[in-house]
Amino acid sequence: MRKIIVTEFMTLDGVVEAPGGNETNHPHAGWQFKGNYSSPDSGKYKVDELASVDALLLGKTTYENFAAYWPDQTGPFADPINKLPKYVVSRTLIKVDWNNSHLLRDVAKDVAALKKTDGGNILVYGSATLVKGLLQHDLIDELRLMVYPVSIGGGLRLFDDNRQLKNFSLKQARAIDHGVLILEYQPIHA
Secondary structure, three states, rough: OOOOEEEEEEEOOOEEOOOOOOOOOOOOOOOOHHOOOOOOOHHHHHHHHHHOOOOEEEEEEEEEEHHHHHHOOOOOHHHHHHOOOEEOOOOOOOOOOOOOOOEEEHHHHHHHHOOOOOOOOOEEEEHHHHHHHHHOOOOOOOEEEEEEOOOOOOEOOOOOOOOOEEEEEEEEEEEEEEEEEEEEEEEEOO
8 A cells, every 4th residue: 555645844833834935825934945944954855755645735836836937847856756646535626637647526436446556656745624624534654844933923734623632653854954954754544
C-alpha cells in the first residue's frame, strides 16, 4: 500500500498559511522569505523529499497556486514537480490542466482508493483543508513539519479546536540553520 506523507512549513504558533507571501491576505504573509530562513540544508531536504515520492496529492488552493507558478520553472525541484502525477482533491474544480494532473472528489473514498493503487509514496504539500480531512479519516502515514522560530499571531492551522485526540510517534528530529526544526511523525492509529 502506498503511503501518504504530509509536509508543512509551520510557525511556532502552529500557522501553516502564507509562507511564501501571496497565498493569502494574512498581514504577515511571506514570513518564511522575509525572515531569511532559506539555507542549503532546507533546500536539500525539500529536494530529497520530492525525489523520494512517485506522486503529489494537493488541495484546490495549493494546486491553483502551484499550477500558476511551477509549469514555467526548471531545475532540481521544478523538473520533478512538473513531471510527477498530481492528484487534486476538489469538489468545485471542473478540470485540472497542469501536466499529469487528475481530479479526485472525495477525501475519504478517493484518497483511500489511491493509497491502494500500485506505486510509491504520495506527498502532500500545504493543502491545509485537505490535510484536515486526511487527519480526520486517518489517511496520513507520516507528518513532516518544518517548524520556524517565528510567531505570526494567527492564521490557518492544521489542528483546530475540534477536541479530536490524535497521537503521534516521533520518527526523526533535527535542527538545521536559523533554528528551524525538522520533525517527522507517524500517526498512532487506535
